[in-house]
Amino acid sequence: MDRMPEDIPHPSLDEIRIERVLHALADPIRLHLVRELARLDTGVACGSIDLPITKSTRTHHLRTLREAGVVTIHPAGTSRITTLRRxxxxxxxxxxxDGILNAPH
Structure with missing residues (x-):
């Protein structure tokens, strides 16, 4: 895995596996996060997308998306910016x- 600032590991392109991507996107909360990131088309602070979950649960979901190669997370001051790896x-x-993002929900 490539190392980012603050040692946040992200899989390199050749380490991303379809099974992990599909698993990450199968959860409704994670899918909502990805849809919002795609809609915003820019990196956002981790807490700026409104979700009915605790901070620790949000962290878990973001970590799952990052480890699957769906998003990158970069420190920016006191925030962490999440970006879709479209x-x-x-x-x-x-x-x-595109198929997943355009599927009815």
């Missing part, structure tokens, strides 16, 4: 993310 996912699995 280009990487589109390169590895063309059409997958």
């Amino acid at each position: 280009a990487d996912l589109d390169t590895l699995y063309p059409g997958l993310l």
